[in-house]
Amino acid sequence: MSPRKRHWLMKSEPGDFSIDDLQRVGSEPWTGVRNYQARNFMRQMQVGDGVLFYHSNCAVPGIYGLAEVASAAYPDPTQFERKSRYFDPRASREQPRWDLVDVRFVRHLARPLPLEEIRTHADALGEDFALIRKGTRLSVLPVTAAQWKLLLSLE
Template structure:
């Protein structure tokens, strides 16, 4: 029996990498995560085929803009080893990497974004454990339950 599919929300600033960029390239390594909890979600929790809500943070209208899927198992983030990278980590070595990533593959853009303001309107239904709307939560990668995934996708406005 195969393991149950998991779901995630992954944030990216659209000026750095947007859902349109993912649509253009198809698959992309999710580099630059420098939070241990987010790293652990990618390294220990994600499996190929898991669903991803692609969230634009620091945008005019922050929200969910598309769907993606986990396209690889976790592997060391190569940016940690490159001195010229803003994600360089002098304590990381090839033998003992500190940061891991997964590749993310494009599935589709939403017909219209699901804005954070609308997501907040459904806070009671999403539950207190939903980190996106919890005060002080700033993770760039966070788990989404199956029920939360269904609820969030039900908010998509069809054109």
């Protein structure tokens, strides 16, 4: 029996890869995570886990869509590709350093949920919500069932 479904938030710069891009391709390997904490969260992911798709570094940062985890974690191939911006000379195929999961499009939100608005619910979301915790810049972070429910009630 697999553990019950969990929830995550994953950030992407829309100029790089947006929710519209994900809709177009259907499913995408989440390449380029080079932070150990974020990598470790991806290692915990199970197929079917829910994902809030967040746009960062853009005019209106916020949650724009829903996705789901479509694979277990496996080595990020870009770490081995010398020409990739994500190449890591310390990684080898025998000893990969970075993992990723495939992420599958589910739907756009009925309306985007701006970070500015999410902040107004900080009390209800709680101090453990890494998205709005001061100084946290994780690109992959866990979301509790309660936080997930609250956020989706706002769309």
